[in-house]
Amino acid sequence: MTTAFSLSGVTKRYENFALRDIDLSMPEGQVMGLVGVNGAGKTTLLRILSGLALADAGAVEVLGHAMPAQQVAAKKDLGFATEDMRLFKTRTLRWHMDFVRAIYPGWDEAYATELLRRFDLRAEQTMTGYSHGQRVKALLMLNFARRPRLLLLDEPTTGLDPVARDEVLEALADVLRDEARSVIFSSHNTKDIEQMADTITFVHDGALLASREKEAFLDDWRRIVCLGAWLPDKIAWPEIAAARQNGSILELKVRQFSDGLLKRLQAKGVEIRSTEPMSLEDIFVTTVRAGGVA
Amino acid sequence: MSRWLYGTELGGYTVYMKYAQIDPGLFLSVSDSTPMYQQIVNQITTKVMAGDWPAGQPLPSIRELASASRVSVITVKRAYAELGQAGVIVTRHGMGSFVAESRDLSTTLLRAEFTKHFDAMLASARRLGLSAEDIRRLLDEQADWSADSTEGSTP
Numbered sequence: 001m002t003t004a005f006s007l008s009g010v011t012k013r014y015e016n017f018a019l020r021d022i023d024l025s026m027p028e029g030q031v032m033g034l035v036g037v038n039g040a041g042k043t044t045l046l047r048i049l050s051g052l053a054l055a056d057a058g059a060v061e062v063l064g065h066a067m068p069a070q071q072v073a074a075k076k077d078l079g080f081a082t083e084d085m086r087l088f089k090t091r092t093l094r095w096h097m098d099f100v101r102a103i104y105p106g107w108d109e110a111y112a113t114e115l116l117r118r119f120d121l122r123a124e125q126t127m128t129g130y131s132h133g134q135r136v137k138a139l140l141m142l143n144f145a146r147r148p149r150l151l152l153l154d155e156p157t158t159g160l161d162p163v164a165r166d167e168v169l170e171a172l173a174d175v176l177r178d179e180a181r182s183v184i185f186s187s188h189n190t191k192d193i194e195q196m197a198d199t200i201t202f203v204h205d206g207a208l209l210a211s212r213e214k215e216a217f218l219d220d221w222r223r224i225v226c227l228g229a230w231l232p233d234k235i236a237w238p239e240i241a242a243a244r245q246n247g248s249i250l251e252l253k254v255r256q257f258s259d260g261l262l263k264r265l266q267a268k269g270v271e272i273r274s275t276e277p278m279s280l281e282d283i284f285v286t287t288v289r290a291g292g293v294a
Numbered sequence: 295m296s297r298w299l300y301g302t303e304l305g306g307y308t309v310y311m312k313y314a315q316i317d318p319g320l321f322l323s324v325s326d327s328t329p330m331y332q333q334i335v336n337q338i339t340t341k342v343m344a345g346d347w348p349a350g351q352p353l354p355s356i357r358e359l360a361s362a363s364r365v366s367v368i369t370v371k372r373a374y375a376e377l378g379q380a381g382v383i384v385t386r387h388g389m390g391s392f393v394a395e396s397r398d399l400s401t402t403l404l405r406a407e408f409t410k411h412f413d414a415m416l417a418s419a420r421r422l423g424l425s426a427e428d429i430r431r432l433l434d435e436q437a438d439w440s441a442d443s444t445e446g447s448t449p
Contacts, residue, residue, distance in 0.1 A: 031366055173364040177357055191324050198368040215372050218329060277329055 002028045002064065004150050004182035005049055010058035012044055019044050019206045022058070026199060028149075029179040033193030033214075034186035035284050036203035042186040043082065045203065046152045049184070050080040063150055076104070079148035081139045081156060087127045093138050094123040097145070104146045112145035119167055133164045144171060151175065153185035157192050165192070172196060190281040194218075200280065204288055214280075221278045221286075222257040226250045228270035241290040253278065253286045318354035318362040330365055334373035335380075342382055342393055343403055353383060353391040380406065 006025035012018065019041045026032050034042045047053035049062055051071040060067040065074040087096055093116075101107040116123055119137040130138065140156060156172070157165045169192060175181050176196075187193050193200060200217055202209035210217075227248050232240050239256035250270065254261065262272055278286075320337045322330060341347045353374075354362070360370045374391055377383045381402060385391045396402060419429055 029367075169364060173361050176367065177361040179357060195324055195330070195364065196366055198366045213368055214366060215331065215368055276327070 003061070004028045004030065005060075005062045005184075007045075007048070007061075008059045010048060010055045010060060012048060012053060012055050014044075017041070017044075017206060019048075022208055024201065024208060024211055026182060026184065028182050030182055030198045031176065031196055032182075032184040032199045032201060033197030034184065034201050034203055035190055035193060035280070036186070037288070040203045041206045042203050043084075043154055046080065046082065046154050046184070046186065049150075050078060050152050051075055052080070076106075077149040078152065079143035079146055079150070080152040080154075081143045082152075082154035083136070083139075083158075084154075085139060087130075087135060087138065089127050092124055092126050093121060093130075096127075096138070096142060097123065100142050100146065106146050106148070108145055108147050111147065112141065115141040115144055115171060118171065119164075133160045136160060137164060137168065140168060140171065144175065147181075149181055151181070151183045151185075153183065155187060156185055158188055165189075169196065190279070190284060194280040202284055202287060209287055217283060218277060218280070220256055221283045222254045223276050223278050223282070224252040224254060224262075224265070224272060225274045226252070226265065226270045226272045228268070230268050230270055241286050253282070255287075255290075318359045320359070320363045322363055322365060331369050331373040331376070334359075334363070334365070334370060335376050338373070338377055339380075339382055339403060347393050349393050349395045351393040353393065355390055 004026045007022050008025075010022040011020055017039065022045065024045075034045065036042045044053060048055050048060060048067075051062070051067055051074065054068060062071075062074040063077050065071070067074060097112060101109070115121075119134075119141055121134060121138055121141065127135065127138070136156070136159065140153070143151060143153075153172075157168055160168060172183065172185075173196070175183060185193075185196075194214070197214055199211060200214050201211040228250055229248060230250065231245055232243050232252070234240070239254050239258075239261055240252050241255045242253040244251045252265075257275075262275070265272065320334060322333050322337075324330075326333060328336070338347070338353075347353070353359070356367055356370045356374060360367045363370075374383065374385065378385055378391070381394055381396065383391045384394050416429075424432075
């Protein structure tokens, strides 16, 4: 299986922040969602993959090309959309489209026109008049229309109104139709990631907390509400990530659910009232609060 | 729009059957507490039971369904695996997935649904401490009632 990218032992130090010892890879044709709080290291990770930042240590490979040695070859098939990337204020979107088309031979004009229509953007307007949401959509359009094999999207839906967010997710879903295309995107909106991603990666404080197939993640975690005067000991019950008690009601958040666990809880005299799956957001917050073992 | 696809073998001949091109988009909701793959399983099962997707009907490819319903590929993969295990669909290597050819598929599905409810009922009866005798008595009362209602008698 070809890998879209792979990082091993990647470290990057800034004055007040360090991305430490990152091992991460993704097979081609997949969508990976990066989840993390502000300043966790998501953007740094994407910048290293894009070739815009150089790792201090470790090996980086993108679409089979070693970075930064073969970055020219990698960048042909790479799209990176981030808010930091400014568009020229006095120029029109059309001017930007022609500019990108002149550099990248893979530019698909028909698809670009389709995206303009779908994103409700006017090509002849200068960027000065664009709202934040329109700028984000313009930037995504300029990247999507190149049909790159690997799309790096930094917070593609942040700050968008609900309708624009829906349009972007729809365009992202279209990219998935082609099994040779891969996407890695970060988002504050865990619902977007939960819906679109095959693999989910938690980043916190410059380190990877977890990176797993989404279904495995959602399968393993459960919220259990029970009746009983008992609080689990953290060492004896490593499956339990969080426990809260109010009177006789006990709420457990479990990172490794199994029928066996329910039986062991019942053996402790605890009466199980409900067992339900957890949202990705809840799993992430619980993981960070529990000290980072997902 | 329609397409020709490999059908069944009859008396040594391969019979080509024509199926309508189906709309791969399912209606899924992120605010539903049912997991996404389960929503897909439920909706496809409903379509099969309702006859929207007849036996032998080719299903959309995993990628096609994922893209049209805006969910990840892995979620659809899992849903298809569960549907395969439940006997609702069959997957032929290199050809894709099809609605199972079982003649009494909808009966099988109804029976599976009944078993699920029956097991849940037994579980809550156990929690209530009801004996088998209690349940039997309740069933008899219920049976009297349904016998009455089918005769259309009025009180």
